Amino acid sequence: MIQANNVSLKYADGTVALRDINFSVKPGEFVYIVGPSGSGKTSLLKLLMGMEFASSGSLYVMDQLMVRKETRKIRKIRRNIGPVFQEFRLIQGRTALENVLMGMRFLDIPKRQMLDNAKNALAKVGLEHKASVMVEKLSYGEAQRVAIARAVARKPSLILADEPTGNLDYDNAINIMNLLYTFKDKNTAVLVTTHATHLIDNFGDASIIRVEAGRINVEHRGEQK
């Protein structure tokens, strides 16, 4: 699913975000990416999303080498990814349901099934009663859950979630992690960046990528060892 070989990421201003990292993720694997702020967690997700590209080394996502100029290929890869952005990236002036549908309109999903997927996803994040509410009228935590619903409704092969529980109370955070964890059984790889290390212990069967000063340390726990 993901294969990183000696990948480094250096920004135009000279900042080195990631240094010579190596790791791989298999289908159905659940991976936490942890580390202090500014350690390179989000940069790593950006690389996987094709928002940034490796300065050196090679990164394969879904067996495709991520190369800057291959826009069409990158978009095609993204169609199989369920992204949860740190800033949510919901589309203003639309309802929660419309936002979830937006993530599927250009996918090869029939209209009826698209609507069912969207409603089910909203129900799973506990927002079925807010389906017709404009996203700008939702609370921060609710907006975050809509973003998660949009990602999972697509039934992707890979979920990349940047701090998906960052604005949620403990119960909602556990619910969201439970939801993401169910995708393990659907052969979907899930990568979650988080500060909430206390949540990790609730989901033992997972790998942990610890990022610090651009370097990583990979640890496998539970059945994923």
Place this chain on the structure above:
Amino acid sequence: MKNAVYFVKESARIFRSNKLSNIFSFFGTVLILFLLALVVGIWSISSQLAVLLKEEAEISAYFEQDIQNVEELLSMIEQIDGVRDVRLVDKEEARSRMETILGEESGILNLFDENPFEAYFEVKIHLEKMDSVFSQISVLNGIDYVRENREVLEQIEGISKALEVLGYLVIAAVSITTLVIISHMIRQGIYQNREQIKTFMLLGAPDNFINFPYILLGFLLTFGGGIVATVLIDILINQGYINIHSTLPFIPLPPKNQLMLGLSIFLLSVSAALGILGSLFGVYTSKNKN
């Protein structure tokens, strides 16, 4: 097709997101297309008029009124190369024609004790052979003098050609202006929705999906402008024909319905094409990448 309703709603939303500017762009497009229709309409009328008048190109050959061999003279003229038809217009018909031309003022002819008009030959000719026909008729025995209306015909043809050139210039100017207006409007829409477009890109949406609502909006606005301009030009033509028929009935205008149909098809086709081209130009010159 599953996104047909979505695309229409998106286009409407993009229009509303910058309503005032888009309304001005719409009316600007209507005015430009109306101007185009006006010039093309005048061009079309004048060139058809020139054709009709060319067909009516004729020479009036006046003969000595006391000659006996009028029929023989007519036969000789008929045989000249370049002559299409000859007929004798007698004194009474000549007077009757003048009465028609003078209309309400024709009473002035009653001031004459006798019919002041002379009989003459009305010679319809091929315009390009006017010189040759003119000189051959002039030297015939019994012909007093010959009158031709070449200057008028040449002036009309000149005006028609000038209008043709002007028409091409206006088409070019209108095309460029419409393309600029529509593409600018589309770029403005894309800029205002850049965050949404970025999100779509991050979700993997293909360019066709992202761009389609903008192209649809450009097409609908320009085509809508074309429809309004067509209605306006049809009203103008209707009114113009009524006025011309009542004040200048001798001007041979082309059939009204044919002119209106031709102009409508032209205007709608041009507006549709410019709408699509302007939108595509706007979309592909905007800066969103990846």
